Amino acid sequence: MIEFNHVSKVYKEVKALDDVSFTVGAGSVTAFLGPNGAGKSTALRILVGLSRATSGSATVFGRAYAELDGPAHRVGTMFAPNAYHPGRTGRESLTLGAMTLGLPRRRVDEVLDLVGLTHRESRRVVKGYSLGMRQRLGVAHALLGRPGVLVLDEPGNGLDPQGMRWMRGLLRGLADSGCAVLLSSHLLHEAEEVADRVVVVGRGRVLAQGTMDELNRGRTLEQTFFDLTAGADRSVA
Template identity: 60%
Template sequence: MIDVTALTRTYAGHRAVDDVTFTALPGRVTGFLGPNGAGKSTTMRVLVGLTPATSGSATVLGRRYADLPNPGREVGVLLDASAQHAGRTGLETLRIAARTMGLPARRADEMVERVSLTGPEARRRVKNYSLGMRQRLGIATALLGDPEVLILDEPANGLDPAGIRWMRDLLRGFADDGGTVLLSSHLLHEIEVVADDLVVIGQGRIVAQGSKAELLTAAGTLVRSPGVAALAQALEAEGVHVAPVGPDGLRVEADPDLVGRIALASATPLTELRAADGAGLEEMFLELTADTARESAPEGVAA
């Protein structure tokens, strides 16, 4: 359980995190989504006490992170896989963390296996690790203390497709066992496949949040009909916004149920009716972050 309430972090007048409120619940994977520099990492750093909040609060398992007596045993954290001592071996890195948490050295060896690093790899210095191997080592450190909560910043970076699949299954399993997962990414697809809930952030502010199902609905419905013009008319008469897709399709800003009813009432035959997920969520993501994305920032900004 992670609770972030009205969290703000200011750097020299710039609001890196601006009044952010969300909850990550046990048993669910919460995806923290946003373009680069949106404030995801800063929020996570405040959450684990590395950065003080300017105002607002952040708690993990009902307590401030700094008040956890042995944080590693309750919260697994991976903020940056590159942030490991290059002159230490992977196994030694894990042993040090295990000792800090008060766990036997054997636990480090178990974790090496759990994240599929080979024995010789674990005995190599981190300097010689690929980013993917560092991510695995970072995940191993996070899982070491058998935590109830995982806080992971861009954990899929540098992993190969098999590694991404492995990570997804691991997080799914962790949440299914009742754990809380907060996972950040700037890649929508990565989050979409594994998250139950989404928190979308842009320029420090939350622009959307809810369960994935809710947000998919919000992303609209795709409908096709031989009588597309009549259907569009009927939908607009009900005050529903539509946009044409191809010669016979419409993207409708309403859930499929409502679109189906309006089609039935107007006696329009349909050839297809479904939630515009996938592409819809991506469109939503781009749309939501459009006003806040860097690409559009320089023009038209009144000083």
């Protein structure tokens, strides 16, 4: 469903991504794990056509995002939680999204229920939302078109423990229904709780990837992540 094939990205003399390759299959959650500045957001932006790779390719359903028919229906994305007009209500923001996608307005109520935003909360203007509420709104927008692929950048930011449990349950349910979920995170615990596979990235390079069992065999994922956040820059077995 998702494939990164030797993707590199260079900004002037800075290599933000260095030969990144991994795949995300249908019915699975893959956590793209690394500290802030590791290159996670750059990779996701390349995947959905917001940035161009210097070399290599990133595809969804075997094609570049821009080449998909109705890409917003097939790929749900969430990036900046502050992307919504602060003077509009959450419901208005979702309604505009539904209209753009040619969806009936009842879909707005469906996704609001999915993400746990109440009727009263949906009528509040976005500038009054907490970060956690903005995250829920972003996930709701990503789900409008009933996509087969979800690409979420740090979806757990701003969520309290109850919100984190809700997020894990939602993503697990979507994957179990056949969706391919790729989420970036700098929180190891978040990845361990929900991911089928983990891709660990540091300084733009993939340092380790595999299932949780594979990464915890012989060398713990916790130690790998500790080395990464401490500044280690080497491949991990």
